[in-house]
Amino acid sequence: MSAPVTSDPPAAAPEAGQALARAARPAPVRRRTWRQAFRRDWQLYSLAVLPLVFFVVFRYLPMAGNVIAFRRFQPGGSIFGDQWVGLRYVRLFLHDPTFWKVFGNTLTLGVLSLLVCFPLPIVLALLLNEMRRRRLKRFVQSVSYLPHFLSIVVVAGFILQITAVDGTVNQVLKGLGHAPITFIQQPEWFRAIYVSSEAWQTVGWGSILYLAALTTIDSDLYEAARIDGASRWRQTWHVTLPGIRPTMITLLILNIGTFMAVGFEKILLIYNPLTYPTADVISTYVYRMGVVSNSFSYAAAIGLFEAIIGLVLVFTANQISRRAVGTSLW
């Protein structure tokens, strides 16, 4: 959700076109050469140097560093490894039953969170949109954004305390005459805990973009629908929802793109060996294999696999959406 949202075709190409057109107005219609560009704008380019160093060192070098998935790596040696070993590590993880276990867990948690956490902000935005009392509405919004500003460590603390044996959930169970459950140690409860806390964290903040989209819907459309005798429910169905459809699709594509990277930090904080059967996901497995057990190449191979799936997912979703409904990220 924290990404640019646009239902227009790519930003770069038309802008480049505009830029050319604008540059062309005062000067003769001719592209500047690099030498001319540098002579004119060297001060601007110099401002880009440090940021570019940042991107090269901390974003693109690590991408290249994934090559250790195919090379033997020794801690303290070259960050690109010492010696080619081909697909050895890939074969290793493909034959690793734990890998397939965590792969399945990742998919399950990803699908569950998408199913729950994608529609909820839309529902909240629609409810807020129907709220006529301004101040009340503002209050609900302010409160619902609150979880977004919490450190994930604090969120984990909340989860652990509420699901503890002396926590709220068990107090309710006790009131119903039920024996206490040690939720955080039981694999069968992990998914429910993960998804519901995810919903708690994201629903309010996720509704912002929908509320913004709702303000752009032409009020004449509602007027026309009312004249045609449409009830409020039908107005929602035929005017409101189509009005926010581009936003919905854009956010859906972005959600699908981050689908494999399910809440790594949160899981790392709230899982434990007892809940590994449902809680261990690709990213936490990569963390344990790499950082904890020092099998860097093996972990990098799995991490690379995950990143490629993520990239493929977002591209596919984008293509499908472009073909099917004409909305896409780029």
Added chain:
Amino acid sequence: MVTVRTRSWSRPRSIADAERGRVFPVVNAVLLSIVVLVTVYPFATIVARSFSGEGEIRSGQVSVIPRGFNLTTYKLVMSDATFWVNYRNTVVYTVTATVVAMVLTTCYAYVLSKKNLKGRGALIGIAVFTMFFTGGLIPNYVLVTSLGLKNSVWAIALPNAINVFNLLVMKAFFESLPGDLEEAAAVDGLSTYGILLRIVLPLSKAVIATMVLFYSVTFWNSWFSAFLYMDRVDLFPVTVYLRNLIAGAATATSVGSSKDSLAQTAANIQAVTMVLTVLPIMLVYPFIQRYFVSGVMLGAVKG
């Protein structure tokens, strides 16, 4: 920012609509109240626990009202020297990382906002591509370690120096500034640096404030970089302090009931530490919330 235009209901409505008109607002108000209660509840219960006695928490009496009210746990946590050292670290890391991030983000966003710049598309592409594909945990860890950044603030500040979303928000803002002023300044002989410092930045106070908030909240809340790269207790930020309390409690309970008393003390202390970690953010939240919302909207609309 997010206020929605209220529709006029001046036209007479059908009977069915009027009927709905009476029922629906009530249902809506109830649903939204539930949202508020569910959101606030965890905060309330943690605050209640932080003021409660051990025995009362352990016997499951504490929900939103403190039982066995006392301030002992607060005194205990606040008398822990490590807690304050780590709290100070959080402040230092947050300030350092935010300053670095602001300098780099502002410079790059300003460059990207120049639509006539040759190579601009490539410069944008370099940044945006990293939103969809990243190196991943292991190569990053190997890199930061081999650069010798472990156990220093730079391990936190440098790898997170530019958030591409923030970058695009700033770029959009700079693009929306009127170009005439800058042109006039250029005619008067001001260099690009001079224009940025004397003309553009003073006009951009709102977006700069928003970005500072975005970054500082992120760094204040972050724990994983410090957890990965800091080996010594006196270098931890308070989030890692809290994380170790939580992890300690989790191990104690999973080991067995013999460690119950230990785990229970931790439940108290955890609650207090959480309250103290969150407090600064909660105090400024009412005042800064709208900046965040407007920042997200700017990024969404223009990005």
